Amino acid sequence: MLDNEVPQEGNSTLAGHRKAMYARGTDGKLHIVQSAGWEVEEIVTRQAVDDLNRLAEDARQRVIAGQTSALEYHMHKARMDVPLLSQVTGLWQWRIRRHFRPDIFHRLSDELLRCYGEAMGLSIEQLKKVD
Amino acid sequence: MEFQHSHASHCESGVMSSMLRHLGLPISEAMAFGLSSALSFAYLPIVKINGLPLIAYRMPPKFIIKGLQKPLGLKMRFETFRSPEAGERRLNDLLDAGKLVGMQTSVFWLPYMPEDLRFHFNAHNVLAYGRDTASGDYQLSDPVVETTVTCAPADLRRARFAKGVLAPKGLLYYPEGKPSEPDWARVLPKAIKKTTRIMLDSPIPIIGTRGIRRLANAIERLDAQGNPAAAKMFIGQVVRMQEEIGTGGGGFRFIYAAFLQEAAERLARPALNELSDTLIDIGDDWREFALSTARMIRDREPLNPTKLADKLRAIADREQGFFRDLRRAAA
Known part of the structure; x- marks a missing residue:
């Protein structure tokens, strides 16, 4: 998963929280990126x-x-x-x-x-x- | 020293990373996770959560806290309590003594958690770093929350003494003494080898890559025609364990890939970087599996357990190859 692929879909079940995800930056290194949520998570939580x-x-x-x-x-x-x-x-x-x-x-x-x-x-x- | 909160993807590795940094040994969350050999896979059909099996992508709770003791020469103290009063008193004493205290809690009773994520999951980890003198509220650092939070004593008591599967029994943990910079060339290969053993050589067929296949078989047996709602609950549960319960994405595969990158640097072994790339790809496969599952739950594509099972088997094959290569690279 690349930095710009980290979902920011505003998952309603997170109620405004953001979660820490690991994604790859342009330098190839993995680091933490805050995610506003993924629809997939929202579907299964809901x-x-x-x-x-x-x-x-x-x-x-x-x-x-x-x-x-x-x-x-x-x-x-x-x-x-x-x-x-x-x-x-x-x-x-x-x-x-x-x-x-x-x-x-x-x-x-x-x-x-x-x-x-x-x-x-x-x-x-x-x-x-x-x- | 002023306590510094940091946002992490997984509670236990996040707590340990914060605690160690506070003690003067800055270690990333990914390093805490990998160094304790926390990556795993387990399909536990006997342990039921609301009637659905437990699927874990990591080793059991406390594995990270315990596993960091040896490589870092750190002694952790664990205390559980029979009565909530005793547990609360002990926490207050430790905080008064200026200690940073780790706690196991239920998620359900923590009021600052988003409502929709408050399930009866008992193996959450939180750090207490102080108490507000005016209100008596605890000042907590919950690694999966962006900022520090406060929690009223009554709520924290409930969360610490929740019952059920993995009941925390008020568990408190804190370090005795200080951790020391490990001999990376010794501890890292050892930790990596342990993970490959867990994933490849488990004598029990529900753990490691065999566990992934076992789960694939269970999914294939689901009755998509007769009882689609139950089948959807089952596959939804798999994805919840994989993506929602603080895994950093792809069921901890990305966080372990981050650990491998760090290990590559510390050991000057570029081979580990290549393996990290492979694991990122595998993590993407897990994400794709999650996406298909969610689409089937919402009927955006037809519910097809066999297709999901095949995806899982492909992942199991890839992981098996990956961990064999990793074993060779860590030798």
Whole structure:
């Protein structure tokens, strides 16, 4: 990659940041060139973010329909999945999945709610509702 | 001495380069990367990140920090903590003592990172060089960010004590004593040979050039007709690991090429310059693979896993030839 080939396509996922890339100058030496982003990176990052947002939105619809608990929505919103949430909270995966049932979620103790809230950086009140 | 921030492409080599320069041994990021033999390839289908396999273009976290100790005669101290409180106290004490402290963190909890890049990736590296007395915020030098940043204690605590794959457990690291100028004629060939061993002689078929072929086979098996969305997620993940997660482009191939140029100069071996040119070409091949993949994800060209797999196999062949030549040149 030459200096003038370093993409400067204003990748929106970088939010104005620039990243350091290695490219070849006219003297043949490699050096760091700041890049405003490459569309390829934007496509793959956007793909991952969109997929996570899709999961969160899907969960939100199901919360409104009463098919799942707000916990599942917040888990996806925090870009987590069940195995990760299980590692963070120290709870079994099947237990977390059980807490996706609205009737069971409503009966959870404050202590468990705090544990989930802690894991995702939310207060108990935030955890209980979807926005 | 006033701390000096510099922008790097990879967090761990960037942290070590800044730290060493602060200690009076100016070493470029590329040199820190190459001297610790950090280049690699690994396809780890068992380690899952959001249900997708981990693909790494470098050795595991801490490999650079640890690998620089021997050639530079440097002793690094590593400390992990069971409780966030203890970890925070220790960090404060070290900063008060005027130390420059390296930390392993999650990316997700660092508020200064761009929103779209904040995934639950736990092996990020950041330097702390001070604390703002008024606000109590930490002054950080994150190598992948252009300038220095600040971070509130609560956020940093979360980032340092995030859980999951590669959980940092509050890891702090800092040097004991000072590094010394190495005997380049001895350490450089040794470091290069180690990289060729990793890439060519791994007994496990998921590491090195064999790992690239293994990944090609996995991509070929993807069900492009039955479940194109899942296939696209898989190939997208490969490109994210290669281009987005601070690799300097082409999955660290360019940064290693920069190291080879430096090595050529230090050892007065022009052959390494030619090899560097070859590696730049290989890096361009990786970029081309990324471009094709992205086009397929966006349906600008038909989704064709076999075509991508063939590209990867061609890269594996080239890398195999390259690392054999490199082994001969470093002998």
